[in-house]
Amino acid sequence: MEVIVQPTYESMSRAAAQEVVSVLNAKPDAVIGLATGSTPLGLYQELVRLHREEGLDFSQVRTFNLDEYVGLSIHHPQSYHHFMHENLFQHINIPPQNIYIPSGTTSNYRAFCEWYEQQIKDCGGIDLQVLGIGSDGHIAFNEPTSSLGSRTRLKTLAESTINDNARFFDNRKDVPIYAITMGVGTILEARQIIMLANGRNKATAIARAVEGPITSMITASALQWHPLTRVYLDEEASGELMMRDYYNWIQEKKPDSPQSC
Numbered sequence: 001m002e003v004i005v006q007p008t009y010e011s012m013s014r015a016a017a018q019e020v021v022s023v024l025n026a027k028p029d030a031v032i033g034l035a036t037g038s039t040p041l042g043l044y045q046e047l048v049r050l051h052r053e054e055g056l057d058f059s060q061v062r063t064f065n066l067d068e069y070v071g072l073s074i075h076h077p078q079s080y081h082h083f084m085h086e087n088l089f090q091h092i093n094i095p096p097q098n099i100y101i102p103s104g105t106t107s108n109y110r111a112f113c114e115w116y117e118q119q120i121k122d123c124g125g126i127d128l129q130v131l132g133i134g135s136d137g138h139i140a141f142n143e144p145t146s147s148l149g150s151r152t153r154l155k156t157l158a159e160s161t162i163n164d165n166a167r168f169f170d171n172r173k174d175v176p177i178y179a180i181t182m183g184v185g186t187i188l189e190a191r192q193i194i195m196l197a198n199g200r201n202k203a204t205a206i207a208r209a210v211e212g213p214i215t216s217m218i219t220a221s222a223l224q225w226h227p228l229t230r231v232y233l234d235e236e237a238s239g240e241l242m243m244r245d246y247y248n249w250i251q252e253k254k255p256d257s258p259q260s261c
C-alpha cells in the first residue's frame with residue numbers, strides 16, 4: 001500500500017480527486033466504485049468543482065456504489081441513493097442509466113446480489129474503487145470477521161457501526177441493522193483502489209489496516225494483498241502509523257510524487 005499523508009482534510013480530498021482525474025483522462029468511460037459517508041464528501045465536492053470549472057466529463061463514466069441500507073427507500077434522506085444524488089450525481093453530467101447502487105428494498109436479496117456482481121463484470125470490472133474505512137476497520141459494510149473472499153451480500157451491521165452511523169438519524173433505533181454490501185473479494189478485484197481516512201478516530205483502524213497483520217478482524221487489512229492501493233490520510237488519521245517517516249520519504253523521493261495541493 002502506498003500511504004500519502006496530507007496536512008488537512010481539504011488537501012487530502014483534492015489529492016484523491018486527482019486520482020479520479022488521472023483515471024478519467026486515461027479512460028473516459030472508466031468504471032468507478034463509489035463510497036458514502038462523511039469521508040468522501042470533500043472528494044465529491046472537488047469532483048463537482050472540477051466538472052463545473054474545468055469540464056471534467058462524466059458522460060461516459062459508469063459507477064457502482066459499495067453498499068446500501070436494507071429497508072430504506074431510495075428517497076429516504078439517509079439512504080445511500082439519496083446521499084449520492086445530493087452530493088455528487090445531481091451536480092455532474094453522468095447519465096442516470098450509468099449509475100448502479102445496491103437496492104435496499106428488493107424482495108430477493110440473493111438474486112439481486114448475483115445480478116449486481118454480474119453487472120460489474122458486464123461493465124468490464126471496476127477501474128478505480130473509492131473506499132472509506134470504519135472505526136472498526138471495515139471497508140464497505142464488511143464488518144469484522146467477514147470473509148476476505150466475500151462477494152456482494154446481505155450483511156448484519158456491527159453494533160459499533162450502528163453507533164457510528166446513529167449521528168445521521170433522529171433516533172438510534174432508526175439505524176438499519178442490515179445492509180447490502182460488496183464483499184471484500186469483490187473490492188479486491190478493482191484494478192486500482194484509493195482508501196481515504198481523516199480524523200483521530202480513524203488512526204487506530206488505519207494503523208491496523210496498513211501495518212497490522214492481514215485479518216478478517218480488520219477487513220481493510222485485506223488491501224495489503226492488492227497491487228495498486230493508495231491510502232490518502234490527513235495528519236490526524238496518520239497519527240498511529242509506525243512507518244510514517246518512511247511513507248513521507250517515499251513520497252519525497254518519488255519523481256512523480258502526488259503534490260500537496
Ligand code: PGA
Binds near residue numbers: 036037039132135140
Ligand atoms: P465515515 O464512514 O466516512 O462516515 O467515517 C466510513 C465507513 O464507515 O466506511
